[in-house]
Amino acid sequence: MLVIHGIGGQRTDFAEPLIRGVNREVKRLGADASAIAWQSVYWDDLLVPRQQAYLKRALKDGRLNYQRLRQFVVSALGDAGAYRQRPSGSVAGAKSGRTYERVHARIREQLSELYHGPLSGRPLPLVLMAHSFGGHILSNYVWDSQQTLDRHLSAFERMHWLAGFITFGCNIPLFTFAVDKPVPIRFPATRLPARFKEKARWLNFYDPDDVLGWPLKPVSSAYARSVDADIRLQVGGAVGGWTPAAHLLYWRDRRFARHVA
Template sequence: MAVTFIHGTEISDPSFAVTATRLLKRAFTRHVGIDADDALVIRPAHWAPALQEIEDRLHERSFGPPSRSLFRLLDSWSTRLNAGRADAIWPFLVTIGWRRLPWVSRPNYAVLRWAVTHFVGDAIAYQITRGDRSLYDEVHGYVARTLHELADESGNDAPLCVVAHSLGTVVASNYFYDLQVQYANGGRNLVAPSVMDCMRQTPLERGETLALLYTLGCPLGLWTMSLPDFGTPLTMPAPKLHKHHPGMHHEWTNFQDPDDPIAYPLRPLSDAYQQQVTGDREVSVAPWWAGWTPVAHWWYWNDPHVITPIARSLARVWREANGITGGP
């Protein structure tokens, strides 16, 4: 099976999914009884470099070149936090409300502005505008190259599992929706030539084997507010999944912590979302001292309440793909 993690905002480290991968492999091995390395090919889609340069330019023009070291330090704290290091939250909690930092010129609230740049600025930069879609396509190019690697290593028609977090859920939704429209009968050309150049015409890379989709801390509800009735979701399972894997289990589960202000349920958005989303699943993530606060948004794929059910479904699909009956 092929598995990819698609990250959200404030990710600068390509090893962002190391902890999540370790937890997923451990839980999968526990459910199947074989080494996960013999059954799964896992590759994270690290698309942050597509936006890094424009973020750096914004920070330097706003705060001056000396600010670069501060923002690199904040990125390092964020990297540790996304890797499941709970202690990394404390520097943010201590500094985010500071109005002035002695080594950073105006404007004020530099740490808070760093967070706004990532959570709001990344979302704005990723959108297609009337005059330009280059960053949208560049982000999708990173996803396409990841799926290309997965097809090479797991097989051209291997079942695909996508685990996406935060803005990454929007990236995943857009990416696979564009593919489904592109390759439908009488479809429209939604995938840019630069993205097509990163692909081969394999079922996995065309999104035809997408069987499992997990959205964590998902802001799609906000993202689709400008669309009539919240827009049209991608189709789950992929329309051609059962051509390649007849009768295979599929699901789209949306994990949300009720204390996460960025996460929204999907099924209540419209009848179309009710048909495509298997379920909105409430979970409580993060350590007890942080799980009741908005910072729960960072913890999803480093928490057993999320990883264990994903591993259980992966185990089921792997058995079906290999003709093995039984198991939990």
């Protein structure tokens, strides 16, 4: 299982509540949770220093209202903007130094660590879990892997064993409006062994109060075919669960963990 976070300030252990919750539910079902190899992809540190430096300068005189909300906006919109933006002063078409490549390099590193570490070089079905903007990032990563052959990577690292995609609080639709007919990644992976293909699933979870989480099937007919289900799920409790703050509450929600298990 490869887990990636989305927008907003994150800690390096961001995935731990979800991992504990899913493992607990797997055990409750009578299965062996230790058979699941987890790997998280943390990339927030690539942008936080610049965001915090700007906020410190902008907020020091105290003349801006809603400072906590502004911090979230800088983090959220700043992440999305920086991910695609070409660095100022760079040559058009140049890729070196782009946040896009730096984030994808982080994914590649963690995939390699998962494959050569816990999996000991054994290709096994891969499930991706992506929160929020992380869904857009992983979708791009898989797309690039499917379009370009890198013979230096194993079949597992080239996403040939992609058997599951779980997106939650996903905002992929917001990044599809530049084209008339958005096309998703090929799912399940074309070269996934047949015995796993019939069980492959792309499940998209969204809380109705989460304004950053959206259904994927309405994006296009191609998405409607690739995504197995858009699942409406109330996450969080009485505090925050019935507000847009639900976007941040999937990680610790027992009902969500139960669905994943």
